[in-house]
Amino acid sequence: MLDIAVQAGPDWSADEDWEAIGTKAVTLALEHSLHADWLTRALCIEVAIRLTDDEEVRSLNAQYRGKDAPTNVLSFPMVQPDLLDSLANTDDGEALLGDIVLAHRVCVREAEEKGISVTDHATHLIVHGTFHLLGYDHQGEAEAEAMEALETQALASIGLADPYNRD
Template sequence: MIDVAVQVETPWPEGDWEALGIRAVEAAIAATPHAELATTPELVEISVRLTSDGEVHGLNRQYRGKDKPTNVLSFPMVQPDLIDTVSRNGDDGELLLGDIVLAHGVCAREAEEKGVALEAHATHLIVHGLLHLLGYDHQGSAEAEHMESLERDVMARLSLHDPYNRDEPEFDARRFE
């Protein structure tokens, strides 16, 4: 069973961010070989934190040595190659998969540049972050292509835009109303 804890902080606007986070995480997990995490009797916990650029800037500097904000950070709690073999990493039958943190200002600017709603771009970034928690990366060309393919697939399953297609018509924000 998946438990997605969504924490929304200023300056994120009001909205049903919890439902959006749950939907993005569940769709991303379902598109991977780790789909069984959704049906395991153990609790699989994922934290999604929507916060400010300043907060993400500090985390990026502290944990990645990059002195700037970024759109999304992922903090895995389990080594990716152990996800399938570790039944739990806590004393109470829970699998703490990790944390995903999004920066509002960066996300809002990118959404505007892409011509998509903030909710759609945040969905994509949560999917992207979740894939990182599962061990996917985009350091090499082949890895990047595979991860982007998964992201495109998940976004299509959610009836959302292709995050890597700049020619796609503008996103219909009414899907989130």
Template sequence: MLDIAITREDPWPHHDWDALAAAAAQAAICLTPYGDWLGGPATIEISVRLTTDDEVHALNHQYRHQDKPTNVLSFPMVQRDLLDAVTLNSDDGEVLLGDIVLAHDVCAAEAAERDIDLAAHAAHLIVHGTLHLLGYDHMDPREAEAMEEIEARALASLGIANPYLIHED
């Protein structure tokens, strides 16, 4: 089972962010070796925070030593090498996979630049963030390509166009 906790701050507009985040995270997880978790006995928890650029800037500076806001940050709570055993070792049947934080103004500017809906862009970033929580990365070109492929397939399952094709046009 998947449990998504959403926190929305202004200036994020009112929207059914709960449903969007749940669908995006589920679509991402389903396409990975961890898809079994969704039908397993443990509840997999992800926190998604929709907040300001200032908050993301501070987090980015504190944790990544980057003095600027970014579109999405992911904070995994499970070490990559322990992911395979994570649901087997849950004491209370709940596993906090991690936190995903999105910066409104950066996301809105990117969506406008790509001429896409803010909600569709947020869905992409939640898929992207969920994959980071699962240990995926894009530092190596092969890993980046694999991650982009999963993202494109997850978004297609949600009826959202491949953002990498849109970006390349």
């Protein structure tokens, strides 16, 4: 079971059902990960998603990553990667997987550059952030290719184009 809490700031369109979008994106990432079986367990997986402004993301990025600039998405895992597998042995209970934070203007600008909707881009960024919560990374070339392939597969399963524009 998933428990996705979404908090959308005033810059984010009130016409969108961000709770449903967030839940769909987290589900997609889980379905395409090594932890897909969690979706069939009694285990409650919790993820918090904050859709905020660039200034808040800039502040978080400076504080936690030493980079004084906004970025599109930040992920804050609550479970260490080496402990994720232990959740597979749990049939009940709760696991706070972590937090995902998106910056509004960065997301809008990137969506415009890609020629896609903000909703589709935010979906991709939440999928990307969820993979980080699940222990995936893109520090090395092989890791990046593997993570990007999973993101592309997940998004393709709902009809969204390859976010990395590979032919």
